[in-house]
Amino acid sequence: MTGMAGGVPASRAVGRVFFTDAASGRRSSCSASVVASDSGNLLLTAGHCVYSRGWHRDWIFVPSYDQGKRPFGVWRAEWFVTPSRWITHGRPEDDVAFVKVASSGGVRILDRVGGNGIRPGAATGRRRTVLGYPFLPPYRGDRQHYCEGVTRSEGRRMRMACRLTTGASGGPWLDSYDRSTGFGYIGGVTTNTDLANTTLWSPLLGGDVWTLYRYADQLR
Amino acid sequence: MTGMAGGVPASRAVGRVFFTDAASGRRSSCSASVVASDSGNLLLTAGHCVYSRGWHRDWIFVPSYDQGKRPFGVWRAEWFVTPSRWITHGRPEDDVAFVKVASSGGVRILDRVGGNGIRPGAATGRRRTVLGYPFLPPYRGDRQHYCEGVTRSEGRRMRMACRLTTGASGGPWLDSYDRSTGFGYIGGVTTNTDLANTTLWSPLLGGDVWTLYRYADQLR
Numbered sequence: 001m002t003g004m005a006g007g008v009p010a011s012r013a014v015g016r017v018f019f020t021d022a023a024s025g026r027r028s029s030c031s032a033s034v035v036a037s038d039s040g041n042l043l044l045t046a047g048h049c050v051y052s053r054g055w056h057r058d059w060i061f062v063p064s065y066d067q068g069k070r071p072f073g074v075w076r077a078e079w080f081v082t083p084s085r086w087i088t089h090g091r092p093e094d095d096v097a098f099v100k101v102a103s104s105g106g107v108r109i110l111d112r113v114g115g116n117g118i119r120p121g122a123a124t125g126r127r128r129t130v131l132g133y134p135f136l137p138p139y140r141g142d143r144q145h146y147c148e149g150v151t152r153s154e155g156r157r158m159r160m161a162c163r164l165t166t167g168a169s170g171g172p173w174l175d176s177y178d179r180s181t182g183f184g185y186i187g188g189v190t191t192n193t194d195l196a197n198t199t200l201w202s203p204l205l206g207g208d209v210w211t212l213y214r215y216a217d218q219l220r
Numbered sequence: 221m222t223g224m225a226g227g228v229p230a231s232r233a234v235g236r237v238f239f240t241d242a243a244s245g246r247r248s249s250c251s252a253s254v255v256a257s258d259s260g261n262l263l264l265t266a267g268h269c270v271y272s273r274g275w276h277r278d279w280i281f282v283p284s285y286d287q288g289k290r291p292f293g294v295w296r297a298e299w300f301v302t303p304s305r306w307i308t309h310g311r312p313e314d315d316v317a318f319v320k321v322a323s324s325g326g327v328r329i330l331d332r333v334g335g336n337g338i339r340p341g342a343a344t345g346r347r348r349t350v351l352g353y354p355f356l357p358p359y360r361g362d363r364q365h366y367c368e369g370v371t372r373s374e375g376r377r378m379r380m381a382c383r384l385t386t387g388a389s390g391g392p393w394l395d396s397y398d399r400s401t402g403f404g405y406i407g408g409v410t411t412n413t414d415l416a417n418t419t420l421w422s423p424l425l426g427g428d429v430w431t432l433y434r435y436a437d438q439l440r
Contacts, residue, residue: 018356020415023243024272027356027386027415052244053273058415068358136238136247138288140360166247193247195240195278 010144011182012072012113015063016133017045017170022054029141031132031171032061032099034115035186037217039100040108041078044116045170046191047086047095055080061101063113065133067142072113075101081216083208093156093203095191098216116174118213119185126151128187130200132171134164141167148177151188153204158188162200165193173202230364231402232292232333235283236353237265237390242274249361251352251391252281252319254335255406257437259320260328261298264336265390266411267306267315275300281321283333285353287362292333295321301436303428313376313423315411318436336394338433339405346371348407350420352391354384361387368397371408373424378408382420385413393422 013034021028030049035042043061050056059077062070079100086094101109109115129148135141147162151173160173169191174184188202203209233254241248250269255262263281270276279297282290299320306314321329329335349368355361367382371393380393389411394404408422423429 024268025412026268026389027413027417029356048244048246135355135361136249137361140362141355141357142360169246192245195247197247 010064011131012064013115013183014131014144014171015061016065016141017049017059017061019049019056019059021052022056023052029133029135029167030169031167031190033131033172034063034109034113035098035213036110036115036117039217039220040110041101041103042217043099043101044172044186044189045097045099046189047082047097048191049170050080050097050099051082051087059099061099063109064144066144073104075104075109078102079216079219081212081219083212092192092201096189096203096205096209098213100216100219114181114183116172116183117185118210119175125153126175126187128160129174129177129184130160130162130164130168130171130190131174132164132168132190135167136165139165139167147200151202154201156204157201158204159199159201161198163197164190164200165197168193168200230284231351232284233335233403234351234364234391235281236285236361237269237279237281239269239276239279241272242276243272249353249355249387250389251387251410253351253392254283254329254333255318255433256330256335256337259437259440260330261321261323262437263319263321264392264406264409265317265319266409267302267317268411269390270300270317270319271302271307279319281319283329284364286364293324295324295329298322299436299439301432301439303432312412312421316409316423316425316429318433320436320439334401334403336392336403337405338430339395345373346395346407348380348393348395349397349404350380350382350384350388350391350393350410352384352388352410355387356385359385359387367420374421376424377421378424379419379421381418383417384410384420385417388413388420
């Protein structure tokens with residue numbers, strides 16, 4: 001099932017990211033989500049949303065972005081953390097990153113919009129909800145969209161049938177998504193699609209990713 | 221003046237381009253326009269819309285793309301031609317390309333939608349119309365937008381005050397744009413914007429570019 005995240009499963013903890021791409025020098029966009037971390041200022045996104053032949057610049061996160069509206073403000077990246085293998089080899093199974101954002105007016109982003117839980121070791125083969133901001137047709141980047149489906153493992157990645165396009169990269173794959181609260185548990189992150197836009201992929205989030213998460217969360 | 225190219229200055233000879241980016245491996249989009257060439261199948265676009273650390277793949281042109289509609293069909297690239305300096309040095313003043321597309325059902329694209337004229341040696345300091353398909357906010361890539369203004373030279377480039385965003389790259393800068401026909405004379409091509417999206421840049425289209433044009437037009 002693919003649809004517009006209006007009313008039913010839209011999440012305040014998911015937002016659109018804007019940045020200047022290091023490879024092209026041009027403005028681009030991705031998706032990201034808030035993690036229910038100790039620091040309260042940690043986001044999950046894709047590795048290529050922070051690093052592509054260099055670190056991206058002027059990186060901002062707009063939770064719950066909707067047709068130009070920024071209901072919970074704009075949050076600036078302070079730190080990027082991605083596996084060193086993503087930088088050295090750029091393989092899709094390492095395409096994950098955490099982003100530390102600055103508090104805004106003394107308020108942590110987690111306290112402003114909430115965040116998704118960590119439950120390391122979650123398996124594939126279960127039903128998940130994918131959220132993000134695709135911007136290529138038939139989407140326009142202007143609002144949050146979602147897919148729901150069962151994930152299948154594929155080597156060190158997993159896949160789900162989903163028609164979201166470029167721009168959905170970095171959006172979360174959530175277990176036990178609660179439509180009333182808009183939160184769930186992090187089970188993956190969108191990194192790739194196929195040419196026909198029928199399938200999305202995520203890395204399997206294993207122990208090395210959660211080690212990276214703990215490292216990222218204590219940066220200050 | 222910036223506005224939506226609905227009714228007044230929309231051009232059939234300008235379209236949206238979709239391709240798989242060689243640098244990122246992901247689908248992306250640009251703009252391009254048909255040239256009134258002898259071959260009848262030549263487009264003008266930006267260099268980075270065909271080459272970025274490799275030649276882009278699965279490159280299609282949709283003239284007059286409008287909210288998912290493809291009123292004049294989809295045209296596939298057969299050849300890309302860009303200055304060798306764009307490939308070796310990637311400087312913005314060389315960021316231009318010509319694309320030869322395949323006829324569709326025996327019909328040349330120029331015969332289907334028309335094209336903009338060549339008038340080598342046109343100067344800066346004159347009033348021009350810029351057209352394209354910006355997709356970052358406040359735009360959504362779903363329809364043609366335009367700017368009109370006076371161009372100013374800046375080294376080997378020229379600039380114009382214009383708020384179009386990423387995705388407008390490759391769109392034409394036209395002299396003597398005729399709002400009734402939707403055609404003009406090629407005076408430049410959008411290649412860059414600034415972070416605040418207040419200004420666009422184009423290379424100065426000099427003799428070397430028109431030599432490249434003649435080479436591209438005879439490819440078959």
